[in-house]
Amino acid sequence: xxxxxxxxxxxxxxxxxxxxxxxxxxxxxxxxxxxxxxxxxxxxxxxxxxxxxxxxxxxxxxxxxxxxxxxxxxxxxxxxxxxxxxxxxxxxxxxxxxxxxxxxxxxxxxxxxxxxxxxxxxxxxxxxxxxxxxxxxxxxxxxxxxxxxxxxxxxxxxxxxxxxxxxxxxxxxxxxxxxxxxxxxxxxxxxxxxxxxxxxxxxxxxxxxxxxxxxxxxxxxxxxxxxxxxxxxxxxxxxxxxxxxxxxxxxxxxxxxxxxxxxxxxxxxxxxxxxxxxxxxxxxxxxxxxxxxxxxxxxxxxxxxxxxxxxxxxxxxxxxxxxxxxxxxxxxxxxxxxxxxxxxxxxxxxxxxxxxxxxxxxxxxxxxxxxxxxxxxxxxxxxxxxxxxxxxxxxxxxxxxxxxxxxxxxxxxxxxxxxxxxxxxxxxxxxxxxxxxxxxxxxx
Numbered sequence: 254x255x256x257x258x259x260x261x262x263x264x265x266x267x268x269x270x271x272x273x274x275x276x277x278x279x280x281x282x283x284x285x286x287x288x289x290x291x292x293x294x295x296x297x298x299x300x301x302x303x304x305x306x307x308x309x310x311x312x313x314x315x316x317x318x319x320x321x322x323x324x325x326x327x328x329x330x331x332x333x334x335x336x337x338x339x340x341x342x343x344x345x346x347x348x349x350x351x352x353x354x355x356x357x358x359x360x361x362x363x364x365x366x367x368x369x370x371x372x373x374x375x376x377x378x379x380x381x382x383x384x385x386x387x388x389x390x391x392x393x394x395x396x397x398x399x400x401x402x403x404x405x406x407x408x409x410x411x412x413x414x415x416x417x418x419x420x421x422x423x424x425x426x427x428x429x430x431x432x433x434x435x436x437x438x439x440x441x442x443x444x445x446x447x448x449x450x451x452x453x454x455x456x457x458x459x460x461x462x463x464x465x466x467x468x469x470x471x472x473x474x475x476x477x478x479x480x481x482x483x484x485x486x487x488x489x490x491x492x493x494x495x496x497x498x499x500x501x502x503x504x505x506x507x508x509x510x511x512x513x514x515x516x517x518x519x520x521x522x523x524x525x526x527x528x529x530x531x532x533x534x535x536x537x538x539x540x541x542x543x544x545x546x547x548x549x550x551x552x553x554x555x556x557x558x559x560x561x562x563x564x565x566x567x568x569x570x571x572x573x574x575x576x577x578x579x580x581x582x583x584x585x586x587x588x589x590x591x592x593x594x595x596x597x598x599x600x601x602x603x604x605x606x607x608x609x610x611x612x613x614x615x616x617x618x619x620x621x622x623x624x625x626x627x628x629x630x631x632x633x634x635x636x637x638x639x640x641x642x643x644x645x646x647x648x649x650x651x652x653x654x655x656x657x658x659x660x661x662x663x664x665x666x667x668x669x670x671x672x673x674x675x676x677x678x679x680x681x682x683x684x685x686x687x688x689x690x691x692x693x694x695x696x697x
Contacts, residue, residue, distance in 0.1 A: 280445045282483075283490045285401070285470040288569050291457040296403065302460035304467055305403045305452065308554045320413025323406050326472040326557070327399070328549040329414075331541070332356050342366075342420040347393055347500065348697050352429035354393050362419035375411045376404060382443055389439035391427075392446070392486065401452040401471035446487040465564025468557055473549065478504040478541065495571035501697035502540040503575065503635050505627050510570035512578055523562045528553070533619045536626035539636060539645040539656075575633075579625050580681040585612040590678045597674025600667055604659065605675075613679040623679045630676075634684035637672045638691050665691040 286293070296305065303309075307319045314322075324330070333356050335344035343358035361368035367375065367385075374385045382396035383389060390396065399407075432438065443449075452471050454463040469475050478499040480488040495514075496506040508514040515523060522532040530538035530546035538546045550558065584590050587602065590611075608621045613629075615621030623629050628636035641663070645656040659668070666688040677683035 280485070282446070282487060283493075284448055285398075285476065285490065285493075286453075286455060286466060287490070288493065289455050289458065289466075289567065291455040293453040294456045295453060296451070299454040299456065299463070302464075304454055304460065304463045305406055306409075308464075308557050310554050310556065316409065317413055317416050320409040320411075320416075322552070323472065324410045324413050325549050325552045326468060327402070327410060328473065328545055329359070329410070330548045331544045332394075333359050339420050339422070341414065341417060342422045343424060344422060346425075349393065351433040352427060354391055354427045354429070355425035356394075357424045358420060358422045359414055360417050360420040360422075361415045362421050365421050365423045366419060367414065368419055372408055372411065376407055379407045381449065382439060382447060389436040389443070391436075391439060392442065395474040395477045397443075397447045397488070398471060398474035398477055400447055400449055401467070403451055406472075442485065442487075446485070459563075461560045461563050462567065464557070465560035465562070468553075468561050469564050473545075473561070475507070479507050492571055494565075494568050495573050496575055499541040501635065501694045502542075502639050503628075503631060503633065504542070505631075506571065506573045506575070507565060508568045508571045509566065510572050513573045513575065514570060515565065516570060520559075520562050520566075523565065524555075524558050527551075527558050527561060528555075531620050534622065534625045536622075536628065537620055537645055537656075539628070539640050540643070543645055575631065578681055579627075579630055580679060581624075583611070583613040583624055583679050585610075587611045591674065591683065596667065597670035597672070600663065600671040601674055601678075604662070605671070608656075623675065626679070629680040631680075632676070632682055632684050634672045634676050634686040635690075635694060637675055637684070638668055638686055638694055641668050641672060642691075642695055660695070664688070665695065 307314065307322050311319060311322055330340050332345060332347075333343050334340045335342070335346075335356075338344055339360075341358070341360050343356045345356045347354050347356070358366040360366040363369045370378075370385050377383045378385070378390060378394075379396060379402065380400045382392065382394065427434070452467050454466070458466075476488050476490070476494060478497050479494045480490065481492050481495060481497050483489045494507045497504045506514040509516040511517045518526075518532070518535060522535055526532040526535060526538065527546065527550040529551065530543055537543075550561075553561075587598075587606070591598075606616070608616055609623050610616040610621075613623035615623075628640065631637070640656060642658065642660045644658040663671070668691045669686050669688045672686050672691075673684050
Protein backbone atom coordinates (compact mmCIF):
# COMPACT_ATOMS: atom_id res chain seq x y z
CA UNK A 254 0.00 0.00 0.00
CA UNK A 255 2.79 2.40 0.96
CA UNK A 256 4.67 1.42 -2.19
CA UNK A 257 1.65 2.19 -4.39
CA UNK A 258 1.18 5.53 -2.71
CA UNK A 259 4.85 6.32 -3.20
CA UNK A 260 4.62 5.36 -6.89
CA UNK A 261 1.51 7.49 -7.33
CA UNK A 262 3.22 10.47 -5.71
CA UNK A 263 6.25 9.96 -7.94
CA UNK A 264 4.03 9.87 -11.06
CA UNK A 265 2.23 13.04 -9.99
CA UNK A 266 5.57 14.71 -9.28
CA UNK A 267 6.93 13.68 -12.66
CA UNK A 268 3.79 14.95 -14.41
CA UNK A 269 4.03 18.28 -12.60
CA UNK A 270 7.68 18.55 -13.53
CA UNK A 271 6.87 17.94 -17.19
CA UNK A 272 4.09 20.54 -17.05
CA UNK A 273 6.46 23.05 -15.46
CA UNK A 274 9.08 22.45 -18.15
CA UNK A 275 6.47 22.83 -20.92
CA UNK A 276 5.08 25.99 -19.31
CA UNK A 277 8.58 27.43 -18.89
CA UNK A 278 9.45 26.77 -22.52
CA UNK A 279 6.17 28.29 -23.64
CA UNK A 280 6.38 31.42 -21.49
CA UNK A 281 10.10 32.15 -21.58
CA UNK A 282 11.20 32.32 -25.20
CA UNK A 283 14.54 33.54 -26.61
CA UNK A 284 14.48 37.10 -27.89
CA UNK A 285 14.86 37.99 -31.55
CA UNK A 286 18.67 38.17 -31.59
CA UNK A 287 19.46 35.47 -29.03
CA UNK A 288 20.76 33.17 -31.79
CA UNK A 289 23.50 35.64 -32.71
CA UNK A 290 25.40 35.52 -29.45
CA UNK A 291 27.93 38.27 -28.86
CA UNK A 292 27.63 41.37 -26.71
CA UNK A 293 24.47 43.42 -26.90
CA UNK A 294 24.99 47.16 -26.48
CA UNK A 295 22.80 50.23 -26.54
CA UNK A 296 22.54 52.22 -29.76
CA UNK A 297 24.45 55.03 -28.08
CA UNK A 298 27.37 52.68 -27.41
CA UNK A 299 27.47 51.33 -30.96
CA UNK A 300 29.48 54.06 -32.69
CA UNK A 301 30.62 52.25 -35.85
CA UNK A 302 27.73 53.53 -38.02
CA UNK A 303 24.13 54.72 -37.75
CA UNK A 304 21.79 51.72 -37.66
CA UNK A 305 18.33 53.23 -37.30
CA UNK A 306 16.44 55.93 -39.17
CA UNK A 307 16.73 56.16 -42.93
CA UNK A 308 19.71 54.89 -44.95
CA UNK A 309 22.63 57.14 -45.86
CA UNK A 310 21.10 57.85 -49.28
CA UNK A 311 18.25 59.73 -47.59
CA UNK A 312 20.26 61.38 -44.84
CA UNK A 313 19.60 64.87 -46.27
CA UNK A 314 15.96 64.26 -47.20
CA UNK A 315 13.17 66.32 -45.66
CA UNK A 316 11.42 64.97 -42.53
CA UNK A 317 8.27 63.82 -44.35
CA UNK A 318 10.30 61.88 -46.92
CA UNK A 319 12.14 60.18 -44.06
CA UNK A 320 8.87 59.42 -42.27
CA UNK A 321 7.34 57.98 -45.41
CA UNK A 322 10.36 55.73 -45.96
CA UNK A 323 10.15 54.41 -42.41
CA UNK A 324 6.38 53.88 -42.69
CA UNK A 325 7.02 51.85 -45.83
CA UNK A 326 9.80 49.89 -44.15
CA UNK A 327 7.31 49.10 -41.36
CA UNK A 328 4.68 48.08 -43.95
CA UNK A 329 1.93 50.14 -42.27
CA UNK A 330 -0.27 50.54 -45.36
CA UNK A 331 -0.79 46.82 -45.96
CA UNK A 332 -2.68 46.16 -42.73
CA UNK A 333 -4.34 49.55 -42.27
CA UNK A 334 -5.97 49.63 -45.71
CA UNK A 335 -9.15 47.70 -46.52
CA UNK A 336 -9.36 46.06 -49.93
CA UNK A 337 -10.26 48.86 -52.32
CA UNK A 338 -10.28 51.36 -49.45
CA UNK A 339 -8.44 54.59 -48.73
CA UNK A 340 -4.84 53.98 -47.62
CA UNK A 341 -4.38 54.01 -43.85
CA UNK A 342 -8.13 54.41 -43.16
CA UNK A 343 -8.34 50.93 -41.63
CA UNK A 344 -11.16 48.42 -41.82
CA UNK A 345 -9.19 45.46 -43.09
CA UNK A 346 -10.47 42.24 -41.47
CA UNK A 347 -8.17 39.57 -40.11
CA UNK A 348 -9.88 36.28 -39.33
CA UNK A 349 -8.29 34.58 -36.34
CA UNK A 350 -9.20 31.28 -34.63
CA UNK A 351 -11.23 33.18 -32.03
CA UNK A 352 -12.92 35.85 -34.15
CA UNK A 353 -12.31 38.67 -36.61
CA UNK A 354 -10.28 41.78 -35.85
CA UNK A 355 -10.52 44.95 -37.95
CA UNK A 356 -7.57 47.29 -38.30
CA UNK A 357 -8.09 50.87 -37.10
CA UNK A 358 -8.04 54.15 -38.97
CA UNK A 359 -4.60 55.78 -38.60
CA UNK A 360 -5.23 58.85 -40.74
CA UNK A 361 -5.11 62.22 -38.90
CA UNK A 362 -8.89 62.49 -38.54
CA UNK A 363 -9.43 63.74 -34.99
CA UNK A 364 -12.60 61.77 -34.30
CA UNK A 365 -12.12 58.40 -36.02
CA UNK A 366 -8.35 58.38 -36.63
CA UNK A 367 -5.29 59.34 -34.60
CA UNK A 368 -5.34 63.09 -35.19
CA UNK A 369 -6.05 63.83 -31.52
CA UNK A 370 -3.39 61.47 -30.18
CA UNK A 371 -0.32 62.87 -28.47
CA UNK A 372 3.17 61.71 -29.38
CA UNK A 373 3.39 59.93 -26.04
CA UNK A 374 0.17 58.03 -26.72
CA UNK A 375 1.38 57.01 -30.16
CA UNK A 376 4.70 55.79 -28.77
CA UNK A 377 2.92 53.84 -26.04
CA UNK A 378 0.70 52.10 -28.61
CA UNK A 379 3.60 51.15 -30.88
CA UNK A 380 5.95 50.06 -28.11
CA UNK A 381 3.61 48.67 -25.45
CA UNK A 382 0.37 47.83 -27.23
CA UNK A 383 -1.71 50.28 -25.18
CA UNK A 384 -4.27 52.50 -26.93
CA UNK A 385 -5.08 56.17 -26.37
CA UNK A 386 -7.63 55.46 -23.64
CA UNK A 387 -5.48 52.87 -21.91
CA UNK A 388 -7.11 49.89 -23.63
CA UNK A 389 -4.88 46.94 -24.40
CA UNK A 390 -4.27 46.24 -28.08
CA UNK A 391 -4.29 42.76 -29.55
CA UNK A 392 -0.92 41.50 -30.84
CA UNK A 393 -2.31 41.23 -34.36
CA UNK A 394 -0.78 44.71 -34.25
CA UNK A 395 2.87 43.61 -34.12
CA UNK A 396 3.97 45.74 -31.17
CA UNK A 397 6.11 42.85 -29.90
CA UNK A 398 8.32 43.58 -32.94
CA UNK A 399 7.73 47.33 -33.21
CA UNK A 400 8.84 47.75 -29.59
CA UNK A 401 12.40 47.60 -30.96
CA UNK A 402 11.87 50.73 -33.10
CA UNK A 403 13.52 53.85 -31.71
CA UNK A 404 11.40 56.73 -30.46
CA UNK A 405 12.75 58.94 -33.25
CA UNK A 406 11.71 56.48 -35.96
CA UNK A 407 8.25 55.98 -34.48
CA UNK A 408 7.71 59.74 -34.26
CA UNK A 409 8.99 60.19 -37.82
CA UNK A 410 6.30 57.73 -38.95
CA UNK A 411 3.74 59.68 -36.92
CA UNK A 412 4.74 62.95 -38.61
CA UNK A 413 4.28 61.32 -41.99
CA UNK A 414 0.86 59.94 -41.04
CA UNK A 415 -0.14 63.40 -39.77
CA UNK A 416 0.60 64.83 -43.23
CA UNK A 417 -1.97 62.58 -44.94
CA UNK A 418 -5.52 63.74 -45.73
CA UNK A 419 -7.78 62.91 -42.78
CA UNK A 420 -10.42 60.28 -43.50
CA UNK A 421 -13.58 60.03 -41.41
CA UNK A 422 -14.08 56.30 -41.08
CA UNK A 423 -15.27 54.85 -37.75
CA UNK A 424 -13.44 51.75 -36.58
CA UNK A 425 -15.32 48.47 -36.71
CA UNK A 426 -15.73 46.43 -33.52
CA UNK A 427 -13.98 43.08 -33.29
CA UNK A 428 -16.05 39.89 -33.11
CA UNK A 429 -14.11 38.09 -30.41
CA UNK A 430 -16.13 35.91 -28.04
CA UNK A 431 -15.47 35.51 -24.31
CA UNK A 432 -12.82 35.25 -22.96
CA UNK A 433 -10.89 36.59 -25.96
CA UNK A 434 -12.84 39.86 -25.87
CA UNK A 435 -11.27 40.67 -22.49
CA UNK A 436 -8.57 43.12 -23.49
CA UNK A 437 -6.99 43.17 -20.03
CA UNK A 438 -5.69 39.68 -20.72
CA UNK A 439 -3.29 41.25 -23.22
CA UNK A 440 -1.46 42.81 -20.27
CA UNK A 441 -0.54 39.29 -19.16
CA UNK A 442 0.40 38.35 -22.72
CA UNK A 443 2.61 41.41 -23.02
CA UNK A 444 4.36 40.66 -19.73
CA UNK A 445 5.75 37.45 -21.19
CA UNK A 446 5.96 38.11 -24.92
CA UNK A 447 6.58 41.82 -25.46
CA UNK A 448 10.23 42.50 -24.58
CA UNK A 449 9.48 46.21 -24.27
CA UNK A 450 13.03 47.25 -25.22
CA UNK A 451 14.48 49.28 -28.06
CA UNK A 452 16.81 47.62 -30.54
CA UNK A 453 20.19 46.64 -29.15
CA UNK A 454 22.89 45.90 -31.75
CA UNK A 455 25.42 43.11 -31.40
CA UNK A 456 28.83 44.72 -30.92
CA UNK A 457 30.76 41.99 -32.74
CA UNK A 458 28.57 42.14 -35.86
CA UNK A 459 29.04 44.49 -38.78
CA UNK A 460 26.99 47.68 -39.26
CA UNK A 461 25.36 46.08 -42.31
CA UNK A 462 24.29 43.03 -40.31
CA UNK A 463 22.89 45.17 -37.49
CA UNK A 464 21.06 47.43 -39.94
CA UNK A 465 19.57 44.30 -41.52
CA UNK A 466 18.54 43.02 -38.10
CA UNK A 467 16.76 46.30 -37.36
CA UNK A 468 14.90 46.20 -40.68
CA UNK A 469 13.97 42.50 -40.52
CA UNK A 470 13.13 42.19 -36.83
CA UNK A 471 11.79 45.62 -35.87
CA UNK A 472 10.50 47.53 -38.88
CA UNK A 473 9.73 44.69 -41.29
CA UNK A 474 8.53 42.37 -38.47
CA UNK A 475 9.17 39.39 -40.78
CA UNK A 476 8.94 36.88 -37.94
CA UNK A 477 5.29 37.75 -37.33
CA UNK A 478 4.39 35.73 -40.44
CA UNK A 479 7.40 33.48 -40.97
CA UNK A 480 7.72 32.11 -37.43
CA UNK A 481 5.32 29.45 -36.05
CA UNK A 482 3.13 30.37 -33.09
CA UNK A 483 2.89 28.73 -29.70
CA UNK A 484 -0.40 27.87 -28.00
CA UNK A 485 -0.21 31.34 -26.44
CA UNK A 486 -0.02 32.88 -29.94
CA UNK A 487 3.51 34.14 -29.35
CA UNK A 488 6.24 33.71 -31.96
CA UNK A 489 8.05 30.46 -31.23
CA UNK A 490 11.55 31.87 -31.51
CA UNK A 491 13.05 28.43 -30.85
CA UNK A 492 11.93 27.66 -34.42
CA UNK A 493 12.70 31.14 -35.67
CA UNK A 494 11.69 31.89 -39.27
CA UNK A 495 10.92 28.22 -39.99
CA UNK A 496 7.49 29.05 -41.41
CA UNK A 497 4.08 30.27 -40.28
CA UNK A 498 0.73 31.40 -41.63
CA UNK A 499 -0.81 34.69 -42.74
CA UNK A 500 -4.44 35.14 -43.79
CA UNK A 501 -4.81 31.57 -44.99
CA UNK A 502 -1.47 31.56 -46.82
CA UNK A 503 1.54 29.51 -45.76
CA UNK A 504 4.52 31.77 -45.06
CA UNK A 505 7.44 29.53 -45.88
CA UNK A 506 10.70 28.72 -44.14
CA UNK A 507 13.28 31.53 -44.57
CA UNK A 508 16.06 30.01 -42.47
CA UNK A 509 19.39 28.93 -43.91
CA UNK A 510 18.28 25.33 -44.55
CA UNK A 511 19.18 24.44 -48.14
CA UNK A 512 16.27 22.10 -48.69
CA UNK A 513 13.29 23.69 -46.98
CA UNK A 514 14.63 27.22 -46.42
CA UNK A 515 16.55 29.77 -48.50
CA UNK A 516 20.03 28.38 -47.93
CA UNK A 517 20.42 27.48 -51.60
CA UNK A 518 19.34 30.92 -52.83
CA UNK A 519 22.06 33.32 -53.96
CA UNK A 520 22.30 36.83 -52.53
CA UNK A 521 21.21 38.18 -55.90
CA UNK A 522 18.10 35.96 -55.90
CA UNK A 523 17.13 37.06 -52.40
CA UNK A 524 17.64 40.71 -53.29
CA UNK A 525 15.61 40.34 -56.48
CA UNK A 526 12.79 38.62 -54.62
CA UNK A 527 12.61 41.36 -51.98
CA UNK A 528 12.86 44.21 -54.46
CA UNK A 529 10.88 42.79 -57.38
CA UNK A 530 8.72 40.03 -55.89
CA UNK A 531 10.24 37.41 -58.18
CA UNK A 532 13.47 35.46 -58.39
CA UNK A 533 13.98 33.38 -61.50
CA UNK A 534 13.60 29.69 -60.76
CA UNK A 535 12.48 30.40 -57.18
CA UNK A 536 8.94 31.66 -57.54
CA UNK A 537 6.77 34.74 -57.31
CA UNK A 538 5.66 36.57 -54.18
CA UNK A 539 1.94 36.00 -53.63
CA UNK A 540 -0.78 37.01 -51.20
CA UNK A 541 0.46 38.93 -48.13
CA UNK A 542 4.07 38.61 -49.32
CA UNK A 543 3.18 40.26 -52.63
CA UNK A 544 1.66 43.13 -50.67
CA UNK A 545 4.77 43.35 -48.51
CA UNK A 546 6.90 43.61 -51.64
CA UNK A 547 4.65 46.14 -53.36
CA UNK A 548 4.13 48.39 -50.35
CA UNK A 549 7.36 47.89 -48.44
CA UNK A 550 10.48 46.05 -49.57
CA UNK A 551 10.33 47.19 -53.22
CA UNK A 552 10.53 50.78 -51.93
CA UNK A 553 13.69 50.26 -49.91
CA UNK A 554 17.12 51.30 -51.12
CA UNK A 555 19.54 48.76 -52.55
CA UNK A 556 21.75 49.16 -49.48
CA UNK A 557 18.88 48.31 -47.13
CA UNK A 558 17.89 45.29 -49.23
CA UNK A 559 21.52 44.12 -49.08
CA UNK A 560 21.50 44.58 -45.30
CA UNK A 561 18.37 42.47 -44.97
CA UNK A 562 19.93 39.74 -47.12
CA UNK A 563 23.12 39.81 -45.02
CA UNK A 564 21.11 39.37 -41.85
CA UNK A 565 18.84 36.62 -43.21
CA UNK A 566 21.92 34.66 -44.26
CA UNK A 567 22.83 34.16 -40.60
CA UNK A 568 19.50 32.78 -39.37
CA UNK A 569 20.15 29.22 -38.11
CA UNK A 570 18.92 26.51 -40.46
CA UNK A 571 15.75 24.67 -39.49
CA UNK A 572 14.60 21.70 -41.55
CA UNK A 573 10.81 21.54 -42.00
CA UNK A 574 8.67 18.90 -43.65
CA UNK A 575 6.31 21.54 -45.09
CA UNK A 576 8.84 22.34 -47.82
CA UNK A 577 10.08 19.10 -49.41
CA UNK A 578 12.75 18.82 -52.06
CA UNK A 579 11.73 20.53 -55.30
CA UNK A 580 10.54 18.42 -58.18
CA UNK A 581 12.48 18.21 -61.41
CA UNK A 582 11.35 19.44 -64.84
CA UNK A 583 7.79 18.67 -65.91
CA UNK A 584 7.00 17.15 -69.33
CA UNK A 585 6.38 19.61 -72.14
CA UNK A 586 3.61 17.52 -73.72
CA UNK A 587 0.06 17.84 -72.46
CA UNK A 588 -0.46 14.10 -72.91
CA UNK A 589 2.34 13.31 -70.47
CA UNK A 590 2.17 13.76 -66.72
CA UNK A 591 -0.55 12.80 -64.22
CA UNK A 592 -3.73 11.39 -65.69
CA UNK A 593 -5.88 10.79 -62.63
CA UNK A 594 -7.34 14.33 -62.44
CA UNK A 595 -9.07 14.88 -65.76
CA UNK A 596 -11.29 17.74 -64.52
CA UNK A 597 -8.22 19.52 -63.16
CA UNK A 598 -6.32 18.92 -66.39
CA UNK A 599 -9.17 20.37 -68.47
CA UNK A 600 -9.25 23.52 -66.33
CA UNK A 601 -5.46 23.86 -66.54
CA UNK A 602 -5.64 23.51 -70.31
CA UNK A 603 -8.33 26.15 -70.64
CA UNK A 604 -7.17 28.74 -68.11
CA UNK A 605 -3.55 28.11 -67.14
CA UNK A 606 -1.42 26.50 -69.85
CA UNK A 607 -1.35 29.59 -72.08
CA UNK A 608 0.64 31.46 -69.42
CA UNK A 609 2.38 28.74 -67.44
CA UNK A 610 2.95 26.20 -70.27
CA UNK A 611 2.61 22.43 -69.90
CA UNK A 612 6.27 22.32 -68.89
CA UNK A 613 5.64 24.81 -66.09
CA UNK A 614 8.52 26.98 -67.29
CA UNK A 615 6.28 29.89 -68.27
CA UNK A 616 4.99 30.51 -71.77
CA UNK A 617 5.87 34.21 -71.90
CA UNK A 618 8.16 35.21 -69.04
CA UNK A 619 10.07 33.44 -66.28
CA UNK A 620 7.75 35.09 -63.75
CA UNK A 621 5.14 32.52 -64.78
CA UNK A 622 7.36 29.55 -63.97
CA UNK A 623 5.77 26.88 -61.77
CA UNK A 624 8.61 24.39 -61.52
CA UNK A 625 10.85 25.17 -58.57
CA UNK A 626 8.04 27.13 -56.91
CA UNK A 627 7.55 26.30 -53.23
CA UNK A 628 3.77 26.59 -53.46
CA UNK A 629 3.46 23.71 -55.93
CA UNK A 630 5.76 21.57 -53.75
CA UNK A 631 3.62 22.22 -50.67
CA UNK A 632 1.54 19.12 -49.98
CA UNK A 633 -1.29 21.20 -48.50
CA UNK A 634 -1.78 23.11 -51.79
CA UNK A 635 -3.04 25.98 -49.62
CA UNK A 636 -1.12 28.67 -51.49
CA UNK A 637 -1.95 27.19 -54.89
CA UNK A 638 -5.66 27.32 -54.02
CA UNK A 639 -5.30 30.86 -52.68
CA UNK A 640 -3.50 31.98 -55.83
CA UNK A 641 -6.26 30.54 -58.01
CA UNK A 642 -8.93 32.17 -55.85
CA UNK A 643 -7.38 35.60 -55.44
CA UNK A 644 -4.50 35.82 -57.87
CA UNK A 645 -0.99 36.42 -56.71
CA UNK A 646 -1.88 39.70 -55.01
CA UNK A 647 0.06 42.85 -55.58
CA UNK A 648 -0.50 45.02 -58.62
CA UNK A 649 -0.76 44.49 -62.39
CA UNK A 650 2.32 46.71 -62.76
CA UNK A 651 4.48 43.79 -61.63
CA UNK A 652 4.35 42.51 -65.22
CA UNK A 653 4.35 38.72 -65.53
CA UNK A 654 4.28 38.32 -61.76
CA UNK A 655 0.64 39.41 -61.79
CA UNK A 656 -2.05 36.72 -61.91
CA UNK A 657 -5.77 37.57 -61.93
CA UNK A 658 -8.35 36.11 -59.56
CA UNK A 659 -10.45 33.12 -60.64
CA UNK A 660 -12.63 33.26 -57.52
CA UNK A 661 -15.84 33.90 -59.46
CA UNK A 662 -14.99 31.61 -62.37
CA UNK A 663 -14.82 28.20 -60.67
CA UNK A 664 -16.54 26.26 -57.93
CA UNK A 665 -14.75 25.00 -54.84
CA UNK A 666 -14.59 21.52 -56.35
CA UNK A 667 -13.10 22.81 -59.61
CA UNK A 668 -10.44 24.83 -57.79
CA UNK A 669 -9.56 21.77 -55.71
CA UNK A 670 -9.28 19.69 -58.91
CA UNK A 671 -6.93 22.10 -60.67
CA UNK A 672 -4.85 22.71 -57.52
CA UNK A 673 -4.32 18.96 -57.11
CA UNK A 674 -3.45 18.65 -60.79
CA UNK A 675 -0.87 21.44 -60.56
CA UNK A 676 0.90 19.92 -57.54
CA UNK A 677 0.86 16.48 -59.17
CA UNK A 678 2.29 17.75 -62.46
CA UNK A 679 4.83 20.27 -61.20
CA UNK A 680 5.43 19.41 -57.54
CA UNK A 681 7.31 16.70 -55.69
CA UNK A 682 4.10 14.95 -54.65
CA UNK A 683 0.39 15.41 -55.40
CA UNK A 684 -1.82 17.20 -52.92
CA UNK A 685 -5.27 16.08 -51.78
CA UNK A 686 -6.99 19.37 -51.12
CA UNK A 687 -10.79 19.00 -51.07
CA UNK A 688 -13.72 21.20 -52.03
CA UNK A 689 -14.39 21.67 -48.31
CA UNK A 690 -10.81 22.88 -47.81
CA UNK A 691 -11.20 25.37 -50.66
CA UNK A 692 -14.50 26.58 -49.21
CA UNK A 693 -12.75 27.28 -45.91
CA UNK A 694 -9.88 29.22 -47.46
CA UNK A 695 -12.33 31.05 -49.73
CA UNK A 696 -14.15 32.30 -46.64
CA UNK A 697 -10.89 33.27 -44.96
